[in-house]
Amino acid sequence: MPLAFIAAAPFCLALLLTLPQTRAQLSKTAQTLLSSALMAGLFAWLVSSFPLVQAEGAVIQSLEWMPALGISLSFYLDGLSLLFGLIITGIGALIFFFAGYYFDDAAEYNRFMVWLAGFAGAMLALVLSGNLLMLFIAWELTSVTSFLLIGFKGAKEKSARAGAFKALFVTSGGALALIIGLVMLGAAAGQLIAPGTGGFVAELDVVLGLESLHEHVWFPLFSFLILLGCFTKSAQFPFHFWLPGAMSAPTPASAYLHSATMVKAGIYLVARLSPAMYKNELWTNALLSIGLLTMLVGAVFAIRQTDLKGLLAYATVSKLGAIMALLGLPGQAGLKAALVGIIAHALYKSALFMVAGTIDHVAHTRQISRLSGLRKELPALFWVTVISALSMAGMPFLMGFVAKETLLDALLHYSPWAELVMLVTLASAALTALAAYMLIGDVFLGRRRSELQIHLPPSPIYYGPALLAFCSLVMGFLLEPLVIPLLRLAVPKSFVLPLFAGFNEVFWMSMGVLVAGALLYRVRKPLIQRISLPVSGDAVFDELIRYIDWAGSALLSFQSGYVRYYLVWILGSVSLMLIASGILPAMTAGQTLFPQDLSVTATDLAKIFMLALAVAAAALTVVLREHVKAAIAYGVIGYAIGVIFLINHAPDVALVQLLVETMATVLVIIMLGQIRPGARLKVIRNLWDGRHDNHVGLLRDLGISIVIGLAVFVFSLIALQNRPERRSIAQWHLENTSLVNSEDAVGAIVADFRGTDTLLEIAVFTTAALGVLTLLASGRADGSSVKKAPGDSPEQAAQAGEAIQDATSLSTPFTRLVTNFVLPVAILIGIAQILYGGAGPGDGFTAGVTIGLAVSLWYVVLGYDEARRQLPWFRPAHFVRLGLVIGIVNALFPILLGKGFTGHVQFDKALGIYDLVSAFGLHITSSLIFEIAIAVTVMGGLGLIIEAIAYPQSRATVDEGLSAVGGKS
Structure with a gap:
């Protein structure tokens, strides 16, 4: 199976779950089994690819994307990406199953799974990317989908909106630095491969093969930018604060994103680029110092949390810091320990997050102070927690114990600042053990609180965390057959990985950490009360946002709100710059503005x-x-x-x-x-007569308009007469139009030669339509009906109300007859423009606008309610989704045939019906499919705008308009 299918499968699942037919015909249980089975199938396929990766070292597959620019969709599968792929799919299968029993509402579950499946696809695309640019696109997709998952409850909970915004703000800021760093990295690689050519290298296998990249003069800058992006993504200090704030996400999202996938994206990128970067001390020192600091800060903050998920979040921050520090050891000495830590952490932390979600589900609280004595009511969950929490603490002989032993062993042999490094490591490990004991003792042991009401969850909700806990229990005993062969594919050096290396120095340090954690548990309350910091990351972030708001308000204070004033400043400034620059006389020198032949x-x-x-x-x-x-x-x-x-x-x-x-x-x-007519009259009166019954404003606007109009006219005329001669590309398009079975060069450019631009344009058009809908909807959900405008008499207000309420004033027998006649004719014209646009004027865009015009006539003549009632098939949001899906699939399909993104495909020839359809002047090609997608999208987008504008202003709710945004129209 091509690697592209591995990354695409979750996206296909997300699209499938959005279909109304899926929601109608598949129950929540069926959707759960389908989703988890898909992820399990991908996990099995990745396992089956192990011998191939072992034999070849790396599997590289490429699909042409933009051949003219030398850009391809490259997929890269080696030991590192295989390890991360197995974590994403394996744990993903269990969490997908867990989510089906976590959500009680089927519609809410369906909406959640759409975004979770999209996130899984983005993560798989990230770890399988063989191209720096493709990796960044997937990186950003994880940010967008995680924002939607974190803010999933945003309509109900302010904390969800705040957490989602914080996560997106921090990770997107890091992404800006990352894209600059990756571009500089590619440019530096191009200089090393072909000096003096200014080339750009995006292929990952080429970049990783460069031995001297760490010596490039740009290395300090692009390594800093890349690390900044990785630190923000993996919640490293001082960007750690966004992760606990993201705990407002539903528990399945937290268990997946914040333990096994998203937060490890930064770690993956660091590990991926390390072979080409680790030889420079700037890279290793930054990783080690930031990692150690994050490890300590996360452990300190973890024990101060009163919320179960908050405790787990900060414990995750601490572990991520430990892994980042291991990746910073010189000579990749900590790579083995880092990978073992990634495996162990994914197992126990995903299980613990699901435990926290289950407790919240059955007890309706996650506050540790309100939980105790749950062992009797939830015995299965108790043992899952014991195994997973002790694995987090590093108890022999669990998988977490192997991870802690390798961590201590790797850092013990680091010579510079060895004492300080070990002190930070041991202190963090002891505090992590304390946090683990708190999970067991404070939640499950002791006397149950009388006010705590427990209802037992469905049995399948235990399956996922129980299986993960079982893996933490037995994985240490299966290192040789399961873990070591996988690690050998990712670690370039030979190594040993025993479950028990003997009673050596590392073992006694490990035992000392467990004992220290137990002693700290006895004095945890006074200890926690004494731990306080003068400032927090949340406070700094809130202060930063406050200053940004202040700066925005300061800028707004200079704006009047009148568009004409803005135009005066903009156009007036341009005119003055042209006059002051002296460019106009220089442009006219030796030139004749007007032709001599005036025939x-x-x-x-x-x-x-x-x-x-x-x-x-x-x-x-x-x-x-x-x-x-x-x-x-x-x-x-x-x-x-x-x-x-x-x-x-x-x-x-x-x-x-x-x-x-x-x-x-x-x-x-x-x-x-x-x-309201009264409001319009008042605007006209103020415009013409001024606010004080004089014409000063009118005369002022007239004078400014004349000056600016003359300046723009003169500049445009001179620019046209003096523009340099350039080689036109029009002739090339005219000569090659026939290659795409078209006689119309404009249509060929839109649908083929510049197809990528068109696809992006219809996406932007859709976004703009949704923006218009949202802005109009947000201003009318105030419960108001007809309001009296300031300055209007009661009679004028009454007339205005009557004018608004009379929605059918244009509805006469004649206008209704015309309306009923125009729509089918417009649809026929639109179909003709799509089918025969290649041989004459018209295309998908004009077809969509034509049908949209006919529909708008219904709203003008019949009014909003009557038009909606008589056009039940016209659901703009459905058309928008359908059009975008058709366009994207049509653009991607040629890649499978080796033709590149938006490549031209002749379906009629492939199906053997070319002669048949040619007899009717038709050509069934990818261009025709694309025109259909454009028409459907444009029609849907215009429909959204029309419905939003035509919506009665007297309505107190915006149910239909907002449902279009939510996809329910």
């Missing part, structure tokens, strides 16, 4: 007429005092420009211009219909 043809006369019409319409938009008439005049400007495009033999551009102008005019008219 005028019939075509020129038509252009002059259209320009005059546009100027006259522009003047009318200023002169007219009725908003609707001004909007129509504004639309005439666009129509005149569209006719000019048509005269200049650009029918595709003209068609788009005319349709977009029509759509914009319709939307403006709908919006004007939502504004």
